[in-house]
């Protein structure tokens with residue numbers, strides 16, 4: 362950070378490029394580019410799908426989404442006029458329940474949004490196969506699951522587009538920041554233009570996204586798409602390069618903490634903890650108070666607060682329960698039952714890339730007493 366400050370160059374430059382290159386290599390993807398946040402990654406990614414020449418999305422197209430995800434997973438879908446079809450989540454993995462996936466499909470369906478909740482890979486292989494079978498885009502919002510993998514393949518690399526967040530509470534932190542990955546060069550070029558003003562400046566001369574003229578003066582400020590400014594900072598890029606080097610060891614520590622959490626909570630029927638789907642990167646420890654027991658969540662929350670243990674709602678809970686839903690064009694596919702249970706009876710406590718043995722033992726004590 363000191364080196365960046367001394368350099369005098371603060372916005373998107375060499376350090377961001379180095380982070381992008383390291384990320385591209387680590388994830389084994391063709392293209393990766395950094396933006397100012399995970400939300401910006403989702404926005405730019407969705408926008409790009411409207412401006413590609415090959416199979417663009419159109420307003421009114423339908424997209425299948427899980428009922429539990431983050432608010433800014435959904436906002437770009439609303440902002441670009443898509444119609445959302447909500448599927449319930451599974452109570453154990455907290456990821457989208459695929460049992461009604463076929464039912465959600467109509468001739469207007471164009472895309473599925475996959476969200477791996479809090480470090481736990483969703484059924485990315487099944488969703489990829491479903492999308493391939495029906496000619497749909499798979500948009501992978503992987504902002505909560507950096508470093509998780511399914512069948513040896515990293516989460517975030519199954520989609521036509523994958524997005525990541527490096528916000529300060531996530532697996533790696535660049536203070537604020539996000540990344541978009543894709544194997545599709547047209548999507549990459551369109552999205553890169555949309556990242557910064559919709560201009561052509563950041564595109565290579567041989568791009569197929571537009572036709573370049575032999576006029577440097579004109580090309581320096583040539584606007585081709587209705588874009589944004591979602592440029593990342595050099596400080597974030599520089600921090601990202603160092604953070605990425607530590608990713609594996611930080612996840613190992615998170616997984617060791619998780620092993621203790623599982624040992625202490627797995628066999629207690631009062632608490633439903635997240636069932637791991639292959640290799641989790643353990644963002645945090647989720648607990649849903651069993652709907653079969655009369656345990657009052659408010660009492661449990663009060664006990665945690667009194668013990669100075671911080672907690673959060675599981676991702677955003679059931680998104681359909683938030684006021685903002687009134688602005689959406691949407692439909693439920695089947696009953697949204699488990700997402701309501703998660704909304705009303707769930708919470709999470711943070712994990713961290715340090716040994717949390719005493720904290721997790723204390724969590725067990727406090728919850729055990731509060732849920733008696």
Ligand SMILES: Cc1ncc(COP(=O)(O)O)c(C=O)c1O
Nearest residue numbers: 398399400431502504505526528
């Ligand atoms: C699933 C999901 N998508 C997107 C985001 C947005 O990321 P950011 O906070 O970097 O904008 C989050 C944030 O936690 C998230 O959980």
